[in-house]
Amino acid sequence: MATKKAKNPRKTPRQERSRVTVDAILEAAAQVFESRGYAAGTTNHIAERAGVSIGSLYQYFPDKESVANVLIERHMQEGAELFADVLGHVGQQPHSLATVLDHFVGAMVEMHAKNPRLQHVLLEEVPHSHEMHEAMRGEKRKAMVAVKMLLESSPEVRVTDLSAAAYIVVNTVEALTHEFVVGAPHDLSRRRFKKELVAMLLRYLSGASV
Amino acid sequence: MATKKAKNPRKTPRQERSRVTVDAILEAAAQVFESRGYAAGTTNHIAERAGVSIGSLYQYFPDKESVANVLIERHMQEGAELFADVLGHVGQQPHSLATVLDHFVGAMVEMHAKNPRLQHVLLEEVPHSHEMHEAMRGEKRKAMVAVKMLLESSPEVRVTDLSAAAYIVVNTVEALTHEFVVGAPHDLSRRRFKKELVAMLLRYLSGASV
Amino acid sequence: MATKKAKNPRKTPRQERSRVTVDAILEAAAQVFESRGYAAGTTNHIAERAGVSIGSLYQYFPDKESVANVLIERHMQEGAELFADVLGHVGQQPHSLATVLDHFVGAMVEMHAKNPRLQHVLLEEVPHSHEMHEAMRGEKRKAMVAVKMLLESSPEVRVTDLSAAAYIVVNTVEALTHEFVVGAPHDLSRRRFKKELVAMLLRYLSGASV
Amino acid sequence: MATKKAKNPRKTPRQERSRVTVDAILEAAAQVFESRGYAAGTTNHIAERAGVSIGSLYQYFPDKESVANVLIERHMQEGAELFADVLGHVGQQPHSLATVLDHFVGAMVEMHAKNPRLQHVLLEEVPHSHEMHEAMRGEKRKAMVAVKMLLESSPEVRVTDLSAAAYIVVNTVEALTHEFVVGAPHDLSRRRFKKELVAMLLRYLSGASV
DNA sequence: TATGAATGAGTCTTCATTCAT
DNA sequence: CATGAATGAAGACTCATTCAT
Numbered sequence: 029m030a031t032k033k034a035k036n037p038r039k040t041p042r043q044e045r046s047r048v049t050v051d052a053i054l055e056a057a058a059q060v061f062e063s064r065g066y067a068a069g070t071t072n073h074i075a076e077r078a079g080v081s082i083g084s085l086y087q088y089f090p091d092k093e094s095v096a097n098v099l100i101e102r103h104m105q106e107g108a109e110l111f112a113d114v115l116g117h118v119g120q121q122p123h124s125l126a127t128v129l130d131h132f133v134g135a136m137v138e139m140h141a142k143n144p145r146l147q148h149v150l151l152e153e154v155p156h157s158h159e160m161h162e163a164m165r166g167e168k169r170k171a172m173v174a175v176k177m178l179l180e181s182s183p184e185v186r187v188t189d190l191s192a193a194a195y196i197v198v199n200t201v202e203a204l205t206h207e208f209v210v211g212a213p214h215d216l217s218r219r220r221f222k223k224e225l226v227a228m229l230l231r232y233l234s235g236a237s238v
Numbered sequence: 239m240a241t242k243k244a245k246n247p248r249k250t251p252r253q254e255r256s257r258v259t260v261d262a263i264l265e266a267a268a269q270v271f272e273s274r275g276y277a278a279g280t281t282n283h284i285a286e287r288a289g290v291s292i293g294s295l296y297q298y299f300p301d302k303e304s305v306a307n308v309l310i311e312r313h314m315q316e317g318a319e320l321f322a323d324v325l326g327h328v329g330q331q332p333h334s335l336a337t338v339l340d341h342f343v344g345a346m347v348e349m350h351a352k353n354p355r356l357q358h359v360l361l362e363e364v365p366h367s368h369e370m371h372e373a374m375r376g377e378k379r380k381a382m383v384a385v386k387m388l389l390e391s392s393p394e395v396r397v398t399d400l401s402a403a404a405y406i407v408v409n410t411v412e413a414l415t416h417e418f419v420v421g422a423p424h425d426l427s428r429r430r431f432k433k434e435l436v437a438m439l440l441r442y443l444s445g446a447s448v
Numbered sequence: 449m450a451t452k453k454a455k456n457p458r459k460t461p462r463q464e465r466s467r468v469t470v471d472a473i474l475e476a477a478a479q480v481f482e483s484r485g486y487a488a489g490t491t492n493h494i495a496e497r498a499g500v501s502i503g504s505l506y507q508y509f510p511d512k513e514s515v516a517n518v519l520i521e522r523h524m525q526e527g528a529e530l531f532a533d534v535l536g537h538v539g540q541q542p543h544s545l546a547t548v549l550d551h552f553v554g555a556m557v558e559m560h561a562k563n564p565r566l567q568h569v570l571l572e573e574v575p576h577s578h579e580m581h582e583a584m585r586g587e588k589r590k591a592m593v594a595v596k597m598l599l600e601s602s603p604e605v606r607v608t609d610l611s612a613a614a615y616i617v618v619n620t621v622e623a624l625t626h627e628f629v630v631g632a633p634h635d636l637s638r639r640r641f642k643k644e645l646v647a648m649l650l651r652y653l654s655g656a657s658v
Numbered sequence: 659m660a661t662k663k664a665k666n667p668r669k670t671p672r673q674e675r676s677r678v679t680v681d682a683i684l685e686a687a688a689q690v691f692e693s694r695g696y697a698a699g700t701t702n703h704i705a706e707r708a709g710v711s712i713g714s715l716y717q718y719f720p721d722k723e724s725v726a727n728v729l730i731e732r733h734m735q736e737g738a739e740l741f742a743d744v745l746g747h748v749g750q751q752p753h754s755l756a757t758v759l760d761h762f763v764g765a766m767v768e769m770h771a772k773n774p775r776l777q778h779v780l781l782e783e784v785p786h787s788h789e790m791h792e793a794m795r796g797e798k799r800k801a802m803v804a805v806k807m808l809l810e811s812s813p814e815v816r817v818t819d820l821s822a823a824a825y826i827v828v829n830t831v832e833a834l835t836h837e838f839v840v841g842a843p844h845d846l847s848r849r850r851f852k853k854e855l856v857a858m859l860l861r862y863l864s865g866a867s868v
Numbered sequence: 869t870a871t872g873a874a875t876g877a878g879t880c881t882t883c884a885t886t887c888a889t
Numbered sequence: 890c891a892t893g894a895a896t897g898a899a900g901a902c903t904c905a906t907t908c909a910t
Contacts, residue, residue: 046872046873049873049874065365067277068365070899070900070901071900071901071902072899072900072901080874080875081874081875081876082875082876082901082902083873083874083875083876083902083903083904084873084874084875085902086901086902086903087873087874090902091901091902092900092901092902148362152358152362152363153362153363155275165421187434187437189430189434191425191426192426192430192431192434193434195426196414196434196435196438199413199414199417199418200410200413200414200438203409203410203413203414203416203417204406204409204410204413206413207409207413208409211375211409215401216401216402216405220399220402221402221405224397224399224402224403224406225406227397227442227445228406228410228438228439228441228442229438231438231441231442231445232437232438232441232442235437235441256890280882280883280884281883281884281885282883282884285893290891290892291891291892291893292884292885292892292893293885293886293887293890293891293892293893294890294891294892296884296885296886297890297891301884301885302883302884302885466893466894469894469895485785487697488785490878490879490880491879491880491881492878492879492880500895500896501895501896501897502880502881502896502897503881503882503883503894503895503896503897504894504895504896506880506881506882507894507895511880511881512879512880512881568782572778572782572783573782573783575695585841607854607857609850609854611845611846612846612850612851612854613854615846616834616854616855616858619833619834619837619838619841620830620833620834620858623829623830623833623834623836623837624826624829624830624833626833627829627833628829631795631829635821636821636822636825640819640822641822641825644817644819644822644823644825644826645826647817647862647865648826648830648858648859648861648862649858651858651861651862651865652857652858652861652862655857655861676869679870700903700904700905701904701905701906702904702905705872710870710871711870711871711872712871712872712905712906713869713870713871713872713906713907713908714869714870714871716905716906716907717869717870721905721906722904722905722906
């Protein structure tokens with residue numbers, strides 16, 4: 029609109045075009061997998077919803093599984109970032125264990141609240157290659173290590189087996205959160221749920237070792 | 239053609255035979271689904287392993303999904319029975335909360351330790367019809383109701399929102415137990431795991447309400 | 449039609465049925481490959497022409513290539529039998545070299561005259577697995593060995609390197625015969641062709657060594 | 659924009675550039691077809707190896723088959739030239755029939771020894787249009803005519819049906835030579851092979867008519 | 869003219885399901 | 890009721906070819 033002479037009058041430069049296509053495919057795949065599941069979500073459905081030809085899909089992804097895998101990687105990435113955020117926020121200055129757990133649970137709920145069905149498809153229905161499986165285990169392990177360090181640095185924590193505690197904490201939060209988000213209609217408010225979960229973890233961690 | 243003597247002197251009455259066939263099919267389906275997953279476990283595989291023709295399978299089951307559904311129902315049945323056992327055992331006479339939780343967690347671990355892969359397939363890979371979904375929720379709700387009653391009757395319990403507590407307890411035990419059984423290689427022994435889980439629940443329930 | 453009570457009133461016993469289907473598929477495959485070549489001859493074409501469903505084709509053949517392979521095996525079988533016939537006929541009693549060659553060339557022409565296009569497709573267009581390749585080489589080698597023995601037993605033969613001679617003879621007959629049959633419209637009668645070919649071989653073999 | 663000076667001072671005139679491109683494509687096609695066969699050698703492979711875009715390939719060739727056809731024409735051209743060379747060399751002055759055949763066979767072996775796989779692909783895998791088929795027959799016919807003339811001019815030749823003889827000679831040399839080059843592992847040296855083949859032809863041609 | 873992203877008809881193949889025997 | 894050969898809809902994927910830039 030200004031006076032700058034467009035050197036490249038293409039609306040979308042070539043390179044951009046493919047990125048747009050790839051993103052459209054991934055977005056479509058997310059929607060299709062979410063609504064139909066992995067097995068019933070065909071590559072033709074995905075291409076159609078993305079508004080591209082089936083050929084374009086296979087130009088950018090070697091096969092159906094790889095589309096799902098990219099989605100999984102994205103999901104793991106987001107999870108890792110969120111987790112890092114929480115840790116960063118918490119690491120700045122001393123916080124009470126309650127505050128830390130509160131942040132943690134809050135972030136987890138938020139994360140799972142987004143697209144729970146898609147996450148389920150991605151995590152349970154997609155056949156995970158060995159690498160993907162290992163990557164996912166690795167991501168969880170990293171979370172457990174981080175939590176363990178958090179526990180170590182907190183004077184309120186009184187359980188002795190911190191590895192076991194980290195295992196319990198991470199998996200409890202993960203699983204309960206997921207369950208809460210999926211098990212939709214409840215007489216249990218999100219606020220209440222978070223409070224109970226934090227309470228449980230807090231009492232567990234601050235209790236004398238068994 | 240002679241007298242009244244049965245023309246077909248089979249040892250097992252008609253009804254028996256079909257029961258045997260149905261059981262064979264279900265057993266075969268369990269094995270096939272366990273080893274190959276739901277999608278890759280074909281009805282022909284099942285029939286073959288059951289030692290019956292594919293036609294017979296469709297004599298007793300309208301489609302593939304219904305085979306899986308019966309397996310799911312069986313699984314829920316077993317779970318309910320186990321749960322009832324625990325409740326019965328506990329209801330006889332007063333027990334400490336720790337003992338109750340110990341029984342509960344112990345039973346759950348035992349239950350999940352049996353055929354975790356099949357359970358995963360049944361619970362996560364099989365597409366659940368709305369009815370099945372509701373049935374499963376109903377079963378869980380029943381468990382929660384029972385747990386709530388248990389909590390009500392225990393003087394040690396100090397949380398106030400017993401519904402929320404029951405929700406937390408049931409789902410935590412369920413999810414953590416499953417995760418523990420599936421997430422195989424660990425430096426965490428089953429004994430230790432149970433102890434930690436029970437400790438967490440115990441402290442949660444016996445703590446003052448939040 | 450007689451009085452024999454048919455114990456099995458099926459028109460075609462079960463086992464026969466599948467044989468009929470398989471034969472229909474093979475016959476159809478031969479026709480389809482002959483008319484469209486291997487690459488353009490689709491399994492759907494074959495099934496359609498055979499009057500069976502595509503599913504039936506894959507019930508009896510694991511993939512497209514295996515259909516062609518069975519055709520190739522049949523072809524090799526026929527070739528081996530024809531060759532054995534010629535050898536048998538010739539081995540009975542002493543024959544002049546001319547007679548032997550005459551039989552040989554005659555049989556070869558006859559063999560190649562049948563379905564030259566299909567043979568070409570089978571031999572040149574179908575991707576040969578290593579085993580198939582070896583099998584084909586083996587068959588040819590057997591022919592060469594047999595011819596060599598024939599040459600050894602003929603007093604008229606004067607070439608010294610009988611292995612080389614057998615190689616030359618077998619391949620010349622094979623190739624020329626094929627070429628003759630394929631290179632259709634000629635001013636060269638089949639009779640004349642055979643005569644010339646036999647003459648060439650005869651003079652070659654009965655000439656003094658080079 | 660200045661004076662008459664070429665606006666586009668490229669070193670290679672337009673026509674040259676396309677010739678270079680076309681040659682690159684043909685060379686690439688030869689390599690790709692040789693290594694992957696006709697069906698599996700995609701136009702994208704060819705363009706990529708040629709270092710040009712797929713669009714450029716279709717700028718110069720209407721379709722995949724036409725690329726192969728140009729390669730076939732080249733091959734025929736080379737064959738014709740080689741053949742002409744042999745004839746020219748031989749036509750200078752009188753030669754013994756043995757010498758002539760020796761030259762002929764030698765040239766043929768040499769020719770087939772170069773790129774036997776590519777030749778096979780070009781001759782057997784590429785679907786030949788009617789025109790191409792006719793062109794190939796024409797080329798062979800020309801060879802046969804030339805050979806017939808050669809035979810006519812040789813006093814050593816004693817077969818009477820020179821057309822038939824030319825047919826036999828040309829095809830025998832062609833086919834046997836090809837077979838020899840392709841049927842790799844042998845206890846038959848190239849020298850020996852050539853000697854035997856020449857001997858056969860010599861005896862055939864110098865023998866009294868049948 | 870060159871480019872290469874996009875196209876989509878067309879392959880092979882699978883597997884739940886039917887039905888004649 | 891049992892059987893299992895037959896069915897065919899549907900899916901993943903390829904690649905020659907086009908055309909907007």
